[in-house]
Amino acid sequence: MDEPLLEVRDLFTQFQRVDDVVYAVNGMNFSVAPGEVLGIVGESGSGKSVSVLSFLGLLRDNVKLKSGTAKFRGTDLLRLGRRQLEDIRGRDIGVVFQDPMTSLNPVRRVGDQIMEGMITHHYASKKVALQRTIDLLGEVGIPEPQMRYRNYPFEFSGGMRQRVMIAMAIACEPQLLIADEPTTALDVTVQMQILALLQTLREKRNMSIIMITHDFGVATNFCDRIIVMYAGMVMESAPLAEFLNNSVHPYTIGLKSSIIEVGNKNKELVPIPGMAPVLTKPLNHCPYVSRCSVAQDRCEQELPELLHVGNEHYVACHRIEEVGIHAK
Amino acid sequence: MALTIGEVSTQKVLRRLQSNMAWRRFRRNKLAVVGLGWVIVFVIIGIIGPYIAPHNYATTNFLAANQPPSWNYPFGTDNVGHDMYSEVIWSVQNALEIAFGATLVSFIIGMALGLWAGLRGGVADMVIMRLVDFMYSFPTYFLDLILVTKLGRSMGPILLAIGITGWAGYARLVRSLVLSMRHGDMVEAARSLGASPAHIARRYLLPNAMNNMVVALAFGIPGDLTVMAGLSVVGMGLRPPLPSFGNMIAQAGSNILGYPWLMYIPAGIFAITLLSFLFVADGLQDALNPKGGY
Amino acid sequence: MGLVQFLIKRVIAILITIIIVLAVAFTLMHVAPGSFFSSANISAQMGALALQSPILYQKYLKMFEARYGLNQPLMEQIVQYVWHSLTFNFGTSFENPSVPIITQLKTAFPISASLAVGSTILSIIIGIPLGVMAALKRNTWIDSLLTTVSVMGQAIPSFVSAVILVLVFGVWFPGLLPVNGWGTPENAVLPIIALSLGNIGVVTRYMRGSLIEGMRQEYIRTAQAKGVRYWSIVWKHGIRNSLTALVTVIGPTFAFTVVNTVWVENIFSIPGLGTLMASAFPSDDIPLAVTSVFILSLMVMGMNLLVDLTYGLMDPRIQLK
Numbered sequence: 001m002d003e004p005l006l007e008v009r010d011l012f013t014q015f016q017r018v019d020d021v022v023y024a025v026n027g028m029n030f031s032v033a034p035g036e037v038l039g040i041v042g043e044s045g046s047g048k049s050v051s052v053l054s055f056l057g058l059l060r061d062n063v064k065l066k067s068g069t070a071k072f073r074g075t076d077l078l079r080l081g082r083r084q085l086e087d088i089r090g091r092d093i094g095v096v097f098q099d100p101m102t103s104l105n106p107v108r109r110v111g112d113q114i115m116e117g118m119i120t121h122h123y124a125s126k127k128v129a130l131q132r133t134i135d136l137l138g139e140v141g142i143p144e145p146q147m148r149y150r151n152y153p154f155e156f157s158g159g160m161r162q163r164v165m166i167a168m169a170i171a172c173e174p175q176l177l178i179a180d181e182p183t184t185a186l187d188v189t190v191q192m193q194i195l196a197l198l199q200t201l202r203e204k205r206n207m208s209i210i211m212i213t214h215d216f217g218v219a220t221n222f223c224d225r226i227i228v229m230y231a232g233m234v235m236e237s238a239p240l241a242e243f244l245n246n247s248v249h250p251y252t253i254g255l256k257s258s259i260i261e262v263g264n265k266n267k268e269l270v271p272i273p274g275m276a277p278v279l280t281k282p283l284n285h286c287p288y289v290s291r292c293s294v295a296q297d298r299c300e301q302e303l304p305e306l307l308h309v310g311n312e313h314y315v316a317c318h319r320i321e322e323v324g325i326h327a328k
Numbered sequence: 329m330a331l332t333i334g335e336v337s338t339q340k341v342l343r344r345l346q347s348n349m350a351w352r353r354f355r356r357n358k359l360a361v362v363g364l365g366w367v368i369v370f371v372i373i374g375i376i377g378p379y380i381a382p383h384n385y386a387t388t389n390f391l392a393a394n395q396p397p398s399w400n401y402p403f404g405t406d407n408v409g410h411d412m413y414s415e416v417i418w419s420v421q422n423a424l425e426i427a428f429g430a431t432l433v434s435f436i437i438g439m440a441l442g443l444w445a446g447l448r449g450g451v452a453d454m455v456i457m458r459l460v461d462f463m464y465s466f467p468t469y470f471l472d473l474i475l476v477t478k479l480g481r482s483m484g485p486i487l488l489a490i491g492i493t494g495w496a497g498y499a500r501l502v503r504s505l506v507l508s509m510r511h512g513d514m515v516e517a518a519r520s521l522g523a524s525p526a527h528i529a530r531r532y533l534l535p536n537a538m539n540n541m542v543v544a545l546a547f548g549i550p551g552d553l554t555v556m557a558g559l560s561v562v563g564m565g566l567r568p569p570l571p572s573f574g575n576m577i578a579q580a581g582s583n584i585l586g587y588p589w590l591m592y593i594p595a596g597i598f599a600i601t602l603l604s605f606l607f608v609a610d611g612l613q614d615a616l617n618p619k620g621g622y
Numbered sequence: 623m624g625l626v627q628f629l630i631k632r633v634i635a636i637l638i639t640i641i642i643v644l645a646v647a648f649t650l651m652h653v654a655p656g657s658f659f660s661s662a663n664i665s666a667q668m669g670a671l672a673l674q675s676p677i678l679y680q681k682y683l684k685m686f687e688a689r690y691g692l693n694q695p696l697m698e699q700i701v702q703y704v705w706h707s708l709t710f711n712f713g714t715s716f717e718n719p720s721v722p723i724i725t726q727l728k729t730a731f732p733i734s735a736s737l738a739v740g741s742t743i744l745s746i747i748i749g750i751p752l753g754v755m756a757a758l759k760r761n762t763w764i765d766s767l768l769t770t771v772s773v774m775g776q777a778i779p780s781f782v783s784a785v786i787l788v789l790v791f792g793v794w795f796p797g798l799l800p801v802n803g804w805g806t807p808e809n810a811v812l813p814i815i816a817l818s819l820g821n822i823g824v825v826t827r828y829m830r831g832s833l834i835e836g837m838r839q840e841y842i843r844t845a846q847a848k849g850v851r852y853w854s855i856v857w858k859h860g861i862r863n864s865l866t867a868l869v870t871v872i873g874p875t876f877a878f879t880v881v882n883t884v885w886v887e888n889i890f891s892i893p894g895l896g897t898l899m900a901s902a903f904p905s906d907d908i909p910l911a912v913t914s915v916f917i918l919s920l921m922v923m924g925m926n927l928l929v930d931l932t933y934g935l936m937d938p939r940i941q942l943k
Contacts, residue, residue: 058846082852090849097844105841105859107866107937117848152938168848359770465639466919469881473903474650554779561781561885562900577785588793591785599778606777
């Protein structure tokens with residue numbers, strides 16, 4: 001396998017609230033190979049967005065990155081100053097956010113907003129950037145781009161705005177695109193179009209993508225490799241085929257059983273009891289223990305480690321043997 | 329039955345917790361607490377003023393005119409020998425009566441019109457909102473001047489004039505509260521859970537609306553104090569010898585060169601009072617309505 | 623964009639408002655007891671005349687009433703008055719019949735207008751940077767200081783700050799700056815300061831709130847994700863958006879400023895509309911009083927129109943209507 005483009009190790013992130021501290025990310029490990037599409041799946045509040053946005057310096061002031069490394073092409077992003085990080089953001093790493101309604105400045109023309117990144121990074125002169133903006137808008141599927149670049153965000157539909165966001169994120173040809181729930185705020189049919197667009201762009205540019213989503217369908221249709229997160233920890237990580245056939249973590253299995261599959265009328269929906277925890281203390285045991293059907297005493301006492309179980313498949317569970325055998 | 333009792337007491341506890349929270353947030357704002365202290369002193373002086381003032385406001389003593397502050401006349405005397413200390417004390421009462429009274433009148437009118445507009449909708453709503461826009465489109469202070477010219481320059485007329493021109497803001501607020509009550513997300517949610525309208529109103533809407541209105545009233549009082557004094561500046565305030573801060577400040581402007589104490593004592597007290605009311609209003613805003621306002 | 627239509631619509635709305643204001647003002651001033659003839663000065667003279675020669679008194683009364691149109695039915699008087707006012711034909715005042723009101727306005731209006739507009743501009747120029755500073759340094763001592771001072775500026779009425787300035791520059795440091803009169807540029811300094819303290823507070827607080835709110839928006843994060851430099855984000859996505867919103871508070875603030883101008887002129891003895899008003903109201907000089915109210919209200923409405931226009935041009939989402 002190639003040298004990873006991005007390698008995140010032992011990432012810890014915390015929020016300062018008025019009276020307490022929330023432990024949002026608790027020792028996250030993952031890597032992204034060049035051209036790979038990594039899916040990070042989890043419930044809301046599982047820390048999936050926070051983990052990625054934190055090493056890009058895109059979180060609010062009350063969020064503190066505590067420790068860890070995030071090596072991007074060998075450079076640890078966590079050791080960079082604000083200015084150096086700004087040089088990488090938008091140039092080498094592009095980001096698409098969830099809600100295209102609020103993620104665009106409502107009183108500036110979309111063309112100006114797309115050009116802004118290119119000009120900031122001296123990627124192109126103003127004249128070239130303008131031409132490139134028009135090309136990009138065409139590339140992401142906006143009709144009549146030479147007219148539309150002068151429009152304001154409110155003159156576009158939600159799906160069109162998300163296309164504008166994507167054009168903005170890929171303007172400087174980044175090697176890595178981070179898509180933070182890019183389809184969640186959109187209609188189902190539009191979701192499909194956006195995913196197809198991302199797929200095309202990725203193939204054309206051989207760029208890596210981190211797709212953050214709570215939607216299993218999106219992840220399994222789009223990604224080469226899937227990470228399941230819970231309470232700020234990686235529970236399971238596997239290549240797509242392995243994940244589809246051999247996922248073993250009780251949480252992953254629980255998630256899979258609680259999802260509606262189109263065309264499978266006989267499938268019984270089994271919701272996971274309880275709720276995802278908000279951690280106000282450091283973790284010292286398996287976070288899933290209170291909702292787990294196979295939990296043991298050990299699960300309440302020790303933090304499980306992420307172990308390699310073969311085929312690039314990693315699992316963090318004390319009951320791995322029993323569950324794994326059961327699953328196979 | 330037991331369940332109902334339990335529920336009621338839980339609600340009571342919740343209510344108490346909320347008011348505790350509000351008080352805690354209020355106390356965190358030091359300026360608001362200091363302001364509240366001054367406001368309380370001010371109100372007490374307003375109530376007991378006539379009993380503690382050494383002289384009547386109309387008593388003149390030409391032998392003791394234009395005296396600087398002294399033991400006998402702590403705030404000095406003016407050109408006809410009014411004891412400024414007594415004038416200030418009487419002014420506090422007049423100021424409070426007019427400011428509280430006018431704010432109340434405005435509020436009652438505003439609430440009536442706002443409720444009417446919000447509940448009836450349709451033509452009533454349109455007409456009332458046009459009227460509100462009209463009141464907003466020029467300074468109502470000018471209307472006060474005209475009304476005072478006609479109604480007279482004593483306590484009642486000035487109170488009334490300021491009161492009946494200051495209702496537009498309250499009407500707009502009450503109307504928007506009514507509308508948010510009728511269509512807000514929280515109401516829809518509570519209704520869909522099967523809560524009765526009365527329960528929704530009691531549990532969610534009234535507390536929220538009350539908070540908003542208390543804040544609006546708190547901001548209204550210093551505003552009306554300012555307008556009242558502002559009438560005096562163009563010679564249309566309380567007719568002397570009725571004492572008021574506005575009169576003292578306006579008159580002091582003309583003889584400030586010789587007798588500056590006639591100016592800085594009343595002006596200072598008046599400024600501190602306005603500030604205190606505003607700090608209290610600000611504190612109430614933070615305490616009761618932490619998300620709203622700017 | 624329908625700019626012309628928008629303008630026509632708004633001007634008509636202003637006309638309607640102004641007609642109502644004039645009619646109400648005129649009626650109120652006329653109908654209720656106590657009129658020009660009861661004002662102290664005139665009634666003494668006329669009263670003496672009434673005793674000496676009742677016939678001559680009646681004759682004079684008729685003459686006065688005819689001159690000011692007071693002998694016609696009220697409705698006709700109102701219509702006539704409104705029409706005359708709208709055509710800037712204000713006649714003469716009661717107290718000073720030899721000088722037409724329009725002549726008095728010609729000197730008074732520019733003074734009041736320059737004070738009000740000047741202080742508004744000054745407040746914007748000073749308030750914006752202060753507000754930005756408070757927002758970017760929020761929850762530090764700079765922020766608390768600026769916020770507290772802004773509240774103080776807003777709370778203390780201009781006539782109080784004006785007398786304090788008179789005290790400072792008239793009594794404590796006499797001769798530095800003139801504390802009364804009009805004519806030289808120095809005369810404008812203290813009045814504009816007194817007028818601006820409150821407005822600076824308004825602009826600072828509004829700017830602070832709106833920039834803090836603006837910097838919390840998600841499009842700020844988008845700009846950060848593009849790698850845009852911090853100051854560039856603050857300027858292009860923060861301040862510029864807040865400025866658009868700031869325009870909307872200029873309207874109501876200006877109405878308030880005009881009232882404050884009236885007060886400040888009286889404290890500093892400046893011969894503007896406010897001083898005219900202060901001579902007209904206490905002496906029941908109806909034409910002059912209502913005319914000054916009319917002119918000042920017109921100024922406020924004109925500014926509001928300008929503000930709406932500016933806002934419509936600045937924010938692409940607003941369709942002028």
